[in-house]
Amino acid sequence: MTIILIEKYGKKILELSGEIDMNASPVLRKELMTLVKKGVTPLVIDFNNVSYIDSSGIATFVEGLKGMMAFGGKLKLAALPSAVKEIFSFSKLDRVFEIYGSIDDAINS
Amino acid sequence: MANGSEITISVEYLRGTEKKIEALKALIDMSALISSTLDLDELMQLVMEKAKHELQAEACSILFYNKEIDKLEFEVALCKEEATSDLLKQKIILDMGQGIAGWVARNMEPLIVNDVRADERFFDQVDKQTGFITESIVAVPLIGRCGLIGVVELLNHKRKEYDLELFQILCKQFAIAIENALQHKELVEKERLRHELEIAAALQKSFLPESPFLKKNNVTINAVNISAAKVGGDLYDFIEPAENMLGVIIGDVSGKGVSGAIYMSKIISDFKYVGISVNSPAGVLNRLNTLLAHAPHGMFVTVIYMIIDTITGRLRVSVAGHPPFLLLTKDNVKVMDVVSGPPLGILPAEYPDTVLQLDAGDRLFLFTDGVFEAKNKKGERIGYERLVEFVRMHGNASSLSDLVINYVNDFSKDTEMADDLTMVEIAFANNA
Known part of the structure; x- marks a missing residue:
């Protein structure tokens, strides 16, 4: 997995690629929680190049979401490939997270 | 000189x-x-x-x-x-x-x-x-x-x-x-950890039912649980919440290893307590969701909990983000995608009950995602659909779990087992 932090229209976007599994999750957690603790909101996660996410990866986003909710921040997941989207919808996590079809949708919402 | x-x-x-x-x-x-x-x-x-x-x-x-x-x-x-x-x-x-x-x-x-x-x-x-x-x-x-x-x-x-x-x-x-x-x-530390893990694994196993097999009136249950690591994050349990009633839970904790195992142990002990005092599956999941609200690192658990009347086959089930279970009837395999809430431990939510009626000869097949997310050497996964297809082809087998284990092992041959596998088969024998 690789993680790149970019900025678009003044909004922070975390671009992820590869598999977010139990090996990658601790690295992601460090990046994500640093941004959450800094109060970066909204934070958009670009899933475009993510091929798979396991439960430890989802737990990392759950922690990020809880951290955001504590101060009224927004965590937006965007551009999920269908296989990844299925994992979220299968476990009804699409009701927990704000999920957007594209980065632009996430930014403009 | x-x-x-x-x-x-x-x-x-x-x-x-x-x-x-x-x-x-x-x-x-x-x-x-x-x-x-x-x-x-x-x-x-x-x-x-x-x-x-x-x-x-x-x-x-x-x-x-x-x-x-x-x-x-x-x-x-x-x-x-x-x-x-x-x-x-x-x-x-x-x-x-x-x-x-x-x-x-x-x-x-x-x-x-x-x-x-x-x-x-x-x-x-x-x-x-x-x-x-x-x-x-x-x-x-x-x-x-x-x-x-x-x-x-x-x-x-x-x-x-x-x-x-x-x-x-x-x-x-x-x-x-x-x-x-x-x-x-490093070697000494590894040895110490190995020893600790052995104890943790034994302790964790002690939270699962003593026997993976149970028969009560018209209902027979058979469970299989295989951990990828020494300690795992999958769980299942059977309880008797009321006379002639059987409560069956299957779950999958996010994350593995010791933290997953401790979390799993907490869930089982909470469940044993709540399951006896609350008599609807939805009520149990709602209560567990509150009890698990403060798990660290965003940990959560997906769960199916059902209470079966072992005489009549009437069944109430509540689901928290767990993959749908299968209903095997005489000539069909049906994906039971009942109304479900999100996994437990994430947010406050309301979990509803769904009522089903089992007929004589019906079987239920509950499993965790480790079964269909097994990966082969090429990095491909079995996938839920393919697993359902396999069950359709072999639905009449007496022990479906054994066949599925062989299928998963064959599929992921020469790769390291990445996730725990848990399967619970429930058979209803008689529509008395």
């Missing part, structure tokens, strides 16, 4: 020989010290005392190279004042190239500085923080088989004529000894 059998030896020659003998003795002493222990802390104390004594130095310290942050950290310091040693270890980290030690680490060369005030490489912040007054430094890199380990520093040494080359040889031996001790420490 030689005269007959007499030999004349110059004083310089004798002094030279004496020095060599002394050096040899120091080397032998050091070798003996180094091979006397595999305990890293003890080894460093012994060697530093020896080095301090050899050079008649006031203080001695070892800085370890931390590869991850590319900096030098004080590992041991032998000073007159213990407080100074503690201060060094707690507070001071040097960049590569910073100070004499940083220079030695970066250049991997030894250095003797007899007057540090005249050397611009000297980093006086350490003295300022500790109150120690450094006058001279002998610094030698510790280079092991895998590169730089750290730097040994001797401060304010009185024996200025000491042979640096000899000290370097001693440091080489010392570096090898440190590496050996580190490896030994």
